[in-house]
Amino acid sequence: GENVEQHPSTLSVQEGDSAVIKCTYSDSASNYFPWYKQELGKRPQLIIDIRSNVGEKKDQRIAVTLNKTAKHFSLHITETQPEDSAVYFCAASRISNFGNEKLTFGTGTRLTIIP
Amino acid sequence: KAGVTQTPRYLIKTRGQQVTLSCSPISGHRSVSWYQQTPGQGLQFLFEYFSETQRNKGNFPGRFSGRQFSNSRSEMNVSTLELGDSALYLCASRVVGSGHGTGQFFGPGTRLTVL
Numbered sequence: 001g002e003n004v005e006q007h008p009s010t011l012s013v014q015e016g017d018s019a020v021i022k023c024t025y026s027d028s029a030s031n032y033f034p035w036y037k038q039e040l041g042k043r044p045q046l047i048i049d050i051r052s053n054v055g056e057k058k059d060q061r062i063a064v065t066l067n068k069t070a071k072h073f074s075l076h077i078t079e080t081q082p083e084d085s086a087v088y089f090c091a092a093s094r095i096s097n098f099g100n101e102k103l104t105f106g107t108g109t110r111l112t113i114i115p
Numbered sequence: 116k117a118g119v120t121q122t123p124r125y126l127i128k129t130r131g132q133q134v135t136l137s138c139s140p141i142s143g144h145r146s147v148s149w150y151q152q153t154p155g156q157g158l159q160f161l162f163e164y165f166s167e168t169q170r171n172k173g174n175f176p177g178r179f180s181g182r183q184f185s186n187s188r189s190e191m192n193v194s195t196l197e198l199g200d201s202a203l204y205l206c207a208s209r210v211v212g213s214g215h216g217t218g219q220f221f222g223p224g225t226r227l228t229v230l
Contacts, residue, residue: 001174034218034219036221042223043205043221043222043223043224044158044205044221045221046218046219046220049218089157089158091158095212098170099146099165099170099211099212100163100170100171101146101148101163101170101171101209101219102148102160102163102171102173103148103150103158103160103219104160105157105158105159105160106157107157108157108158
């Protein structure tokens with residue numbers, strides 16, 4: 001089955017600096033890669049996702065890049081703010097033509113923004 | 116639209132008992148997936164249902180089962196509870212797309228404690 005590795009497990013950055021979280025996956029057939037943000041005591045929230053036919057996607061201060069050859073994808077947060085502090089999870093899935101989806105999550109990165 | 120809802124939010128059970136958790140998806144979302152979240156194992160996929168049929172299953176013992184009703188609401192059942200079943204159980208709903216990911220939206224979770 002799919003295996004997703006995520007690094008680093010913890011990350012502290014100065015407010016205003018950029019943060020990068022990296023994930024690798026094992027199943028070359030995976031074609032969908034979402035990122036989730038989970039604040040303490042809250043539910044995971046989808047913040048951005050990318051499909052395998054796209055190399056990069058951006059949404060304001062958040063961007064995700066995908067390298068299918070190397071089987072890795074990364075989350076980039078620019079101009080970090082205190083409210084970006086949370087645990088971030090990457091995930092990978094192979095979506096079947098019937099629409100079946102089984103997300104395999106990375107182990108999470110605890111991001112702390114230092115004011 | 117109202118978000119994903121889960122009931123109950125908290126449960127305390129003893130070993131050997133069974134428990135049923137409920138999930139109501141976002142209106143129009145036909146797929147419901149269930150995940151177990153623990154500090155040690157992270158987010159692990161249990162199963163996915165849509166059109167009242169189990170579409171995917173994770174690596175959990177047969178004590179974990181689920182079902183989906185015609186209105187897309189889903190229930191998850193755990194029989195013969197063990198101490199290790201203590202966790203946050205999250206459900207997530209999504210629109211079913213053919214061959215491409217559509218983003219899963221999580222409920223607040225049910226915190227299960229097994230004594």
